[in-house]
Amino acid sequence: xxxxxxxxxxxxxxxxxxxxxxxxxxxxxxxxxxxxxxxxxxxxxxxxxxxxxxxxxxxxxxxxxxxxxxxxxxxxxxxxxxxxxxxxxxxxxxxxxxxxxxxxxxxxxxxxxxxxxxxxxxxxxxxxxxxxxxxxxxxxxxxxxxxxxxxxxxxxxxxxxxxxxxxxxxxxxxxxxxxxxxxxxxxxxxxxxxxxxxxxxxxxxxxxxxxxxxxxxxxxxxxxxxxxxxxxxxxxxxxxxxxxxxxxxxxxxxxxxxxxxxxxxxxxxxxxxxxxxxxxxxxxxxxxxxxxxxxxxxxxxxxxxxxxxxxxxxxxxxxxxxxx
Amino acid sequence: xxxxxxxxxxxxxxxxxxxxxxxxxxxxxxxxxxxxxxxxxxxxxxxxxxxxxxxxxxxxxxxxxxxxxxxxxxxxxxxxxxxxxxxxxxxxxxxxxxxxxxxxxxxxxxxxxxxxxxxxxxxxxxxxxxxxxxxxxxxxxxxxxxxxxxxxxxxxxxxxxxxxxxxxxxxxxxxxxxxxxxxxxxxxxxxxxxxxxxxxxxxxxxxxxxxxxxxxxxxxxxxxxxxxxxxxxxxxxxxxxxxxxxxxxxxxxxxxxxxxxxxxxxxxxxxxxxxxxxxxxxxxxxxxxxxxxxxxxxxxxxxxxxxxxxxxxxxxxxxxxxxxx
Ligand SMILES: Nc1ncnc2c1ncn2[C@@H]1O[C@H](COP(=O)(O)OP(=O)(O)O)[C@@H](O)[C@H]1O
Ligand code: SF4
Ligand SMILES: [Mg+2]
Numbered sequence: 011x012x013x014x015x016x017x018x019x020x021x022x023x024x025x026x027x028x029x030x031x032x033x034x035x036x037x038x039x040x041x042x043x044x045x046x047x048x049x050x051x052x053x054x055x056x057x058x059x060x061x062x063x064x065x066x067x068x069x070x071x072x073x074x075x076x077x078x079x080x081x082x083x084x085x086x087x088x089x090x091x092x093x094x095x096x097x098x099x100x101x102x103x104x105x106x107x108x109x110x111x112x113x114x115x116x117x118x119x120x121x122x123x124x125x126x127x128x129x130x131x132x133x134x135x136x137x138x139x140x141x142x143x144x145x146x147x148x149x150x151x152x153x154x155x156x157x158x159x160x161x162x163x164x165x166x167x168x169x170x171x172x173x174x175x176x177x178x179x180x181x182x183x184x185x186x187x188x189x190x191x192x193x194x195x196x197x198x199x200x201x202x203x204x205x206x207x208x209x210x211x212x213x214x215x216x217x218x219x220x221x222x223x224x225x226x227x228x229x230x231x232x233x234x235x236x237x238x239x240x241x242x243x244x245x246x247x248x249x250x251x252x253x254x255x256x257x258x259x260x261x262x263x264x265x266x267x268x269x270x271x272x273x274x275x276x277x278x279x280x281x282x283x284x285x286x287x288x289x290x291x292x293x294x295x296x297x298x299x300x301x302x303x304x305x306x307x308x309x310x311x312x313x314x315x316x317x318x319x320x321x322x323x324x325x326x327x328x329x330x331x332x333x334x
Numbered sequence: 335x336x337x338x339x340x341x342x343x344x345x346x347x348x349x350x351x352x353x354x355x356x357x358x359x360x361x362x363x364x365x366x367x368x369x370x371x372x373x374x375x376x377x378x379x380x381x382x383x384x385x386x387x388x389x390x391x392x393x394x395x396x397x398x399x400x401x402x403x404x405x406x407x408x409x410x411x412x413x414x415x416x417x418x419x420x421x422x423x424x425x426x427x428x429x430x431x432x433x434x435x436x437x438x439x440x441x442x443x444x445x446x447x448x449x450x451x452x453x454x455x456x457x458x459x460x461x462x463x464x465x466x467x468x469x470x471x472x473x474x475x476x477x478x479x480x481x482x483x484x485x486x487x488x489x490x491x492x493x494x495x496x497x498x499x500x501x502x503x504x505x506x507x508x509x510x511x512x513x514x515x516x517x518x519x520x521x522x523x524x525x526x527x528x529x530x531x532x533x534x535x536x537x538x539x540x541x542x543x544x545x546x547x548x549x550x551x552x553x554x555x556x557x558x559x560x561x562x563x564x565x566x567x568x569x570x571x572x573x574x575x576x577x578x579x580x581x582x583x584x585x586x587x588x589x590x591x592x593x594x595x596x597x598x599x600x601x602x603x604x605x606x607x608x609x610x611x612x613x614x615x616x617x618x619x620x621x622x623x624x625x626x627x628x629x630x631x632x633x634x635x636x637x638x639x640x641x642x643x644x645x646x647x648x649x650x651x652x653x654x655x656x657x658x659x
Contacts, residue, residue: 065559067555067559069550095561095563095564097561098558098560098561099560100561103559103560104555104556104559106552106555108552111552111553112552112553113553113556114557114571115553115575115649115651116574116649116650116651117570117574122557125557125566125570125571126561129560129562129563161651163650163651174556177560178559180560
């Protein structure tokens with residue numbers, strides 16, 4: 011059976027006054043049925059652009075210039091806008107970062123939910139309502155009937171994110187792309203939201219791409235991890251293997267800068283420098299200016315190489331694997 | 335909600351009181367109407383008679399006190415020139431003005447919303463640039479000039495539309511209106527278009543700006559990510575947000591449109607309160623001028639109150655008494 015999501019060589023460019031700038035430069039990512047994949051990287055590395063490239067919701071200035079995006083084997087780039095719309099919400103859904111902004115401030119929850127429901131199902135009013143209430147109950151919202159009549163500003167941030175999750179899961183899509191859905195929330199709420207999404211995806215067999223810049227949440231939720239840097243995936247593999255023994259120098263740096271991995275009071279090692287912007291990308295390895303392992307070879311562009319089964323690294327001098 | 339309304343009404347009464355002071359004393363500064371009534375061979379004696387008749391011999395504070403007392407009973411005095419209660423003159427003329435202003439409002443919305451929407455959705459197309467150019471002109475070209483050009487083109491040169499008057503009227507619920515007859519509509523076309531231009535330009539700009547802003551929000555992206563049809567995303571999810579500023583601004587503007595229909599009514603000899611005011615000023619008909627100004631103030635205050643209520647209905651976030659997190 012075809013994987014739920016199969017991305018190959020995806021490139022996405024923004025048209026600017028200085029010409030096309032590629033925010034994504036050769037993304038390869040496969041997500042299997044029911045799998046949870048964490049897409050990790052610093053802010054600006056291209057995680058959101060990846061999500062919008064998949065669902066065809068890129069900003070007007072951006073377009074996919076090369077590569078393939080397949081959902082259940084269907085080539086999404088070949089679809090008409092109408093056909094793409096009929097997949098959105100039904101086969102692939104999204105959850106966004108800021109629950110304060112994701113829900114329409116002037117429409118009641120029931121309007122927003124039934125609109126999403128009836129976009130793909132010709133249901134009567136009463137039945138649509140009943141389904142929406144059931145969906146709210148499923149994400150742990152009490153008194154769903156009463157909440158349906160409310161406006162977003164009458165709900166807390168965590169509650170709003172639950173509503174957004176309920177909407178995204180209304181049609182039991184095959185794939186959900188969650189773009190930093192807990193970043194804007196309190197730590198305690200973060201854990202709850204994480205648990206709700208994880209449980210529902212496992213129950214329904216939904217594949218999940220969990221976008222985050224926070225490595226700390228990855229270990230608990232994901233099966234696999236893909237690390238992004240400056241528009242490329244530099245390392246991917248099973249989550250434990252990557253976190254225990256990163257092979258790419260950037261992944262190593264990221265893990266070392268997570269507070270939990272260090273004794274209290276000790277200074278956190280930070281990767282020196284910052285990620286290059288799209289206009290200042292080096293010719294070869296984009297991480298080279300910050301890399302301690304770089305050599306003359308790094309002036310060329312490294313391609314992804316399979317370092318171990320299911321383990322890909324984009325580096326000329328990868329760190330030794332566990333036991334090696 | 336009730337408390338909110340009561341508080342606003344109290345504010346309104348205060349505003350009104352201050353306005354009566356300004357209006358009453360202001361009008362007394364601009365000239366003495368007696369000389370307009372007196373014929374050239376009128377002696378001192380006959381002048382005094384007229385002054386006593388009009389009640390102008392009493393001290394100004396007493397005049398104001400009297401005026402205020404009458405005002406509270408809904409009496410704004412008699413027009414010097416017409417000899418009938420000023421208010422009844424205003425009520426007689428007001429339907430014509432209201433009809434003109436309403437027609438202008440409807441035109442502004444009917445044309446402004448779709449044009450602004452288009453310009454917001456395709457900001458770079460030549461059509462959008464033309465629309466925005468038109469809205470710039472609507473703001474900057476003087477109304478009387480547009481009115482005259484319209485008359486020259488459509489009445490004088492082409493002979494398609496009548497230049498003056500209201501045309502054939504029909505009575506609906508005791509009010510005589512022109513928009514229900516073809517002749518009336520032909521008379522209404524040019525003045526209402528002229529009066530609507532500024533409002534229309536405003537609607538275009540607000541709708542376009544609102545659309546540009548709303549299209550970038552996460553909630554529109556989310557609606558699209560849920561597969562909701564584009565027509566519904568734009569027509570309901572985006573539109574409901576855009577309408578809030580449009581309705582608010584138009585509501586505020588509507589009172590000014592009525593008050594400043596003066597120019598348009600003069601150009602097209604539209605028999606409304608605006609034209610009446612110009613005539614009243616020409617002969618210094620104080621009670622009529624004062625009555626008109628008070629009337630306009632009441633109208634402003636009432637409309638603003640209505641807009642506030644409407645705004646809170648449209649935008650659930652400001653709804654008074656609504657539970658916030
Ligand atoms: N609307 C836009 N116009 C121009 N460049 C953009 C736009 N949105 C994103 N980018 C560029 O694309 C790159 C990736 O952005 P994004 O995917 O939002 O990063 P992330 O989600 O990982 O923080 C960034 O370098 C950013 O400058
Ligand atoms: S390719 Fe070279 S510069 Fe890039 S990460 Fe590997 S060692 Fe560092
Ligand atoms: Mg992002």
